[in-house]
Amino acid sequence: MTALADHAMTWMKLMQTASRQARVDLLFDYLRSHGQSSYDPSVSQLEHALQTAHLAQQESQLPHLVVASLLHDIGHLMLDEHDERGDFLHQDWAHEAVAARALSEFFPSNVVTPVQRHVSAKRLLCSLDGAYYEGLSEASKRSFAVQGGPLSRFEAERLQALEGMQDAMALRRWDDRAKAKGFEVPGLEMYFDLAFVHLL
Template sequence: MDVYSEIEELFTSGVSEEYLGEDVKLVEHMLQCADHARASGAPSELVIAALLHDIGHLLVDDAAAAHIAGEDAHHDEIGAQWIEARFPESVSEPVRLHVDAKRYLVSTDPLYMAKLSEASIHTLRLQGGLMDQDQIKDFFTLPGAKAAIQVRLWDDVAKIRDKATSTLDSFRIEIENLAGNR
């Protein structure tokens, strides 16, 4: 199966309906996030990273159960591994780091926490909580850290219920070009 069809299948699977504790469906959230990236004039690898940033939730059957049980399903790492088998690092690394980017932003910007949804604050603790000074420094040296912060900021504002979005199909050419460049 080609990469676009794989993504389409995941986006239309039943798992995609709910977004753990958020007031928006997961796939709508990912499309909204990609629309923000596109509207900002971001390069296509960042647009597709935004589109796929939560794909890890679609790959784990028991993401909802883990959330209720108060565990962290590591959707960042699971998603990044799936993406790096199909796309260049410029797409997988921002996805791998988008959860740590939240920890980074909370730790360095006092106003940032106020912008997070309740569910996102809840998961912050499970994801490791605040970063200390060494972790902050280390994070920023990682490839893709800046891009991950970008994706994170779009992620946080992509939680509007029933907002009209672009279709997955509108990202098809970017997906095929990037998957072909791996």
């Protein structure tokens, strides 16, 4: 059972009643204030989000994927999951589903679906590519097991055919590299206009 943090419920109520312009401010304030906790020993949750978005911006011509990359782990914040609280590595609270449910009120499916599928994308990549699994961090290998582990061939084929899965796999590869200590990347303000134009 998921345990949505009180601040997540308060934030969602504010988002639902805010104007379109104010929503980006509320969204970024939430990332800023709740993203200071550790994603892992190397980076904060906010640094992880910014590094993922930066890699997406550098390597993709698809603006919706930059927004998705920036927001892909907001479910961790909403569940108060962070590195100092190791229990989420032993129990899957489906942060990707929590994020997708929240974001779907404000963003179109080309932003939401890669977020929703970024955990399945890891399982799919692990199943298709042994070198990919070996390259994962130890924490990511542990959460992979908790998230269900390897897929059967039938499951892998079914997942590969799902809408948005190619985007989700691209996001996932940036996600995996966005854990670099001292990797200086642009701040949140760089993404304000991009987030705004993608709001519903």
